[in-house]
Amino acid sequence: MRDAAALPEMTPQRRGARVAIGQLIDRSFRYWSLLPAALLFAALTLYPLLNLLRMSVSTIAFANGAEVWTFTPLRNFEALTTDDVLRPAVVNTIVFVVVSVVIEMVLGVALAIAVAGLSRAKRWVRTVAILPILVPPVAIGSMWKLMYNYDFGIFNQALVALGAMPVNWLGSTSVALASVIAVDVWHWVPFVFLILFAAVEGIPPDLLEAAHVDGATRAQMLRFIVLPLLRPAIVVAFLFRAILAFKVFDEVFLLTAGGPGTSTELVNLHLYKVFFEQNRLGYGALLSLAVIAAIVAFLLVSSRVALAVRRNGHSG
Amino acid sequence: MIANLRHVCNLLVAVAFVAAAPASAQKAFVDVGKQPDITVLIGSTPWYPAFEKVVGLYEQQTGNHVKLDVTPFNSILEKARNAVRTGQSPYDLMTLDTQWTIEFYEGGFLSPLTDVDPKFVMPKEVLSYGDSGYWNAQKRWRTSDGGKLMAYTPLGNVQLLYYRGDLLKQANIAVPKTWNDVLASCSKLAKPPSMYGFVARGEKGNGIRYDWQSIMLAEGAQVVKDPEAGDYTVTINSPQAKAALDLYANLLKRCGPPNYGSLGQGDVIQLLATGKSALGDVVTAAFASFEDPNKSLVVGKLETAPLPAGAGGAHGAVIGNWNAVIPKNASDAQKKAALAFSRWFLTYDAQRAYAEAGGIPNRSDVFTSDLAKNPKYRWMPAYLETMKFARQELGYAEGAQVEQILGLRLNQALIGEMSSGKALNTAAQEIEALFKKNGRRTGMLPPLPE
Numbered sequence: 001m002r003d004a005a006a007l008p009e010m011t012p013q014r015r016g017a018r019v020a021i022g023q024l025i026d027r028s029f030r031y032w033s034l035l036p037a038a039l040l041f042a043a044l045t046l047y048p049l050l051n052l053l054r055m056s057v058s059t060i061a062f063a064n065g066a067e068v069w070t071f072t073p074l075r076n077f078e079a080l081t082t083d084d085v086l087r088p089a090v091v092n093t094i095v096f097v098v099v100s101v102v103i104e105m106v107l108g109v110a111l112a113i114a115v116a117g118l119s120r121a122k123r124w125v126r127t128v129a130i131l132p133i134l135v136p137p138v139a140i141g142s143m144w145k146l147m148y149n150y151d152f153g154i155f156n157q158a159l160v161a162l163g164a165m166p167v168n169w170l171g172s173t174s175v176a177l178a179s180v181i182a183v184d185v186w187h188w189v190p191f192v193f194l195i196l197f198a199a200v201e202g203i204p205p206d207l208l209e210a211a212h213v214d215g216a217t218r219a220q221m222l223r224f225i226v227l228p229l230l231r232p233a234i235v236v237a238f239l240f241r242a243i244l245a246f247k248v249f250d251e252v253f254l255l256t257a258g259g260p261g262t263s264t265e266l267v268n269l270h271l272y273k274v275f276f277e278q279n280r281l282g283y284g285a286l287l288s289l290a291v292i293a294a295i296v297a298f299l300l301v302s303s304r305v306a307l308a309v310r311r312n313g314h315s316g
Numbered sequence: 317m318i319a320n321l322r323h324v325c326n327l328l329v330a331v332a333f334v335a336a337a338p339a340s341a342q343k344a345f346v347d348v349g350k351q352p353d354i355t356v357l358i359g360s361t362p363w364y365p366a367f368e369k370v371v372g373l374y375e376q377q378t379g380n381h382v383k384l385d386v387t388p389f390n391s392i393l394e395k396a397r398n399a400v401r402t403g404q405s406p407y408d409l410m411t412l413d414t415q416w417t418i419e420f421y422e423g424g425f426l427s428p429l430t431d432v433d434p435k436f437v438m439p440k441e442v443l444s445y446g447d448s449g450y451w452n453a454q455k456r457w458r459t460s461d462g463g464k465l466m467a468y469t470p471l472g473n474v475q476l477l478y479y480r481g482d483l484l485k486q487a488n489i490a491v492p493k494t495w496n497d498v499l500a501s502c503s504k505l506a507k508p509p510s511m512y513g514f515v516a517r518g519e520k521g522n523g524i525r526y527d528w529q530s531i532m533l534a535e536g537a538q539v540v541k542d543p544e545a546g547d548y549t550v551t552i553n554s555p556q557a558k559a560a561l562d563l564y565a566n567l568l569k570r571c572g573p574p575n576y577g578s579l580g581q582g583d584v585i586q587l588l589a590t591g592k593s594a595l596g597d598v599v600t601a602a603f604a605s606f607e608d609p610n611k612s613l614v615v616g617k618l619e620t621a622p623l624p625a626g627a628g629g630a631h632g633a634v635i636g637n638w639n640a641v642i643p644k645n646a647s648d649a650q651k652k653a654a655l656a657f658s659r660w661f662l663t664y665d666a667q668r669a670y671a672e673a674g675g676i677p678n679r680s681d682v683f684t685s686d687l688a689k690n691p692k693y694r695w696m697p698a699y700l701e702t703m704k705f706a707r708q709e710l711g712y713a714e715g716a717q718v719e720q721i722l723g724l725r726l727n728q729a730l731i732g733e734m735s736s737g738k739a740l741n742t743a744a745q746e747i748e749a750l751f752k753k754n755g756r757r758t759g760m761l762p763p764l765p766e
Contacts, residue, residue: 062423065400065644075753084746085724149583150575151509151592166509171575173731259520260577261733262724276394278717279419 055285108192141254199233351653366675400425405643421451446708467639502571513571520727533632577731604674633706737764
């Protein structure tokens with residue numbers, strides 16, 4: 001290191017300018033330090049989003065090995081309004097998200113409270129319970145498809161062994177969506193359980209002991225202490241699950257591919273077919289934007305609700 | 317003396333080694349010279365093991381290397397699209413389902429085989445598969461009439477009628493000649509749930525569209541009037557198409573398992589292989605697995621016949637072949653190497669080896685060789701007969717969308733969500749709207765009673 005004495009002589013003006021530059025850099029450093037992240041954001045998020053926007057108002061064809069873009073905004077909007085499969089897909093997606101997430105939340109909360117009450121087997125149960133999250137969705141789809149098989153599946157084999165009629169799990173329009181929801185519930189209850197289990201473990205034991213001393217029953221403790229304290233964690237788990245449920249694809253694709261009819265057609269599955277099977281890039285882009293808009297709208301509404309719940313929780 | 321003895325011994329060992337080596341290892345079927353390594357995009361389909369074996373033979377004979385990118389069916393199209401839309405293709409040869417080729421032909425993404433080597437001539441024994449390897453850019457149609465040679469068929473799948481010879485014999489039932497015979501036979505043979513009478517694909521999408529179209533063609537119906545001549549009048553809502561749909565639904569409802577509306581290819585093969593179905597409409601490529609004792613309980617029991625005729629006596633079958641193509645954006649040397657492999661693959665000997673490995677050869681002379689008399693290849697006569705009336709379907713740019721429309725509406729009719737008349741009317745309206753949007757000369761028949 002060079003000491004100050006070794007530095008060459010500087011005029012007061014030069015020294016002043018240097019200090020000013022140094023101060024300027026110091027002051028604006030926080031902005032400069034954001035530059036790499038901002039550039040990455042622009043390259044990886046903003047540009048694809050803008051490109052998606054451009055695609056959504058275009059028809060893209062290929063000729064002589066190159067893309068040919070034509071500006072046709074109305075054509076894609078017309079396709080959106082006349083798409084007969086989109087309507088059942090939206091309805092099925094809403095049913096799928098609401099039913100699966102509600103069941104997962106109820107089971108997740110129940111499981112978290114039940115396991116937290118265990119003394120010895122707690123660690124073992126916790127490890128086993130999270131196994132389904134570790135299985136890849138493709139494996140889950142294949143595994144459940146085998147189990148649901150009408151002739152060879154374990155469920156129908158068991159039903160027949162018990163003297164009951166076999167069930168058309170994936171081939172009946174009235175049962176198929178419920179079968180798909182059941183797989184999603186099996187897959188994601190452990191995720192909800194994991195978040196809520198940590199929250200239950202975080203409840204100060206002295207609170208419960210005090211309530212016990214005051215004569216509160218277990219039901220009262222659950223109703224007035226445990227559940228209110230779990231509220232923020234429940235909101236977080238709910239938000240995560242709802243977003244992921246909106247995005248479900250692999251399991252449905254492998255189990256039913258949207259059939260029979262349109263009974264398990266979901267928006268993401270339809271989007272995949274438009275993009276990759278029909279090769280309609282412009283309409284596919286518009287559909288993607290519509291899905292993104294729906295998820296953002298859902299997030300905005302639910303974050304407001306979550307805020308209100310948190311405020312309620314603190315004031316209560 | 318000892319040195320001489322050692323010399324003689326070495327010579328004897330060398331002679332014995334050469335004599336013991338397979339005949340194919342001694343001389344290449346055709347001299348293709350030393351070529352750079354090539355990469356082939358191929359699906360992990362039931363016929364892949366046979367292709368892999370033949371590729372191994374090519375490497376052994378020529379010393380050239382082939383890298384196979386084995387990809388699940390659903391991902392092949394995306395890999396192929398990405399390959400041709402980038403600067404340089406990672407693949408030198410790609411195998412594409414016949415339905416996908418139009419997108420690649422029309423997009424100008426491929427090199428005609430005669431552009432790679434003007435001297436290349438397709439052997440006359442190679443089957444044409446409805447000219448699926450030719451593209452006439454002016455007509456926007458796959459035809460050898462004015463079309464360029466873009467591809468050849470590494471696997472020419474077509475549906476066959478599979479039947480349990482033993483069960484038919486026991487029940488004294490003749491091999492069905494018409495679809496109504498199939499209905500009558502399967503009704504007699506069905507004893508659910510231990511034995512179903514007939515299985516075919518009912519799942520929405522490609523499955524039901526492809527299987528049903530054979531009956532549709534046999535009944536004299538068609539989706540579009542004359543697309544080759546530019547007449548895109550939609551004729552799918554004809555009384556003949558309705559009769560075909562009603563018959564197909566009847567077959568599956570009366571003779572199939574209760575989950576007929578979601579039966580896919582794997583399910584149909586599984587039901588036949590486990591001896592749970594007496595009759596089935598399945599691709600030829602499945603035959604090898606029915607004869608494999610590790611995969612089948614009915615080895616030697618399943619026979620094949622050409623797909624039956626419709627009420628008017630006409631036959632119909634849809635070709636479901638694969639096409640091997642060379643991307644335009646591969647380097648010249650790689651294209652030549654891909655064509656060299658193709659030239660070898662199309663020889664009689666290679667195609668015979670392919671058939672022996674469980675594949676479906678593409679040369680007529682293999683089908684008429686002594687192999688066809690071997691019980692192991694007893695599917696060959698039925699295949700060759702079916703190829704006489706089999707044809708390509710949906711061979712236009714809108715084919716993928718038309719398939720989605722038909723695949724959904726047919727499935728809805730099958731599971732009872734719509735009447736057959738309504739399903740076909742709806743499909744016709746949707747297809748007509750699609751053609752209209754794309755500027756085709758179109759129209760549709762008067763609606764069927766719903």
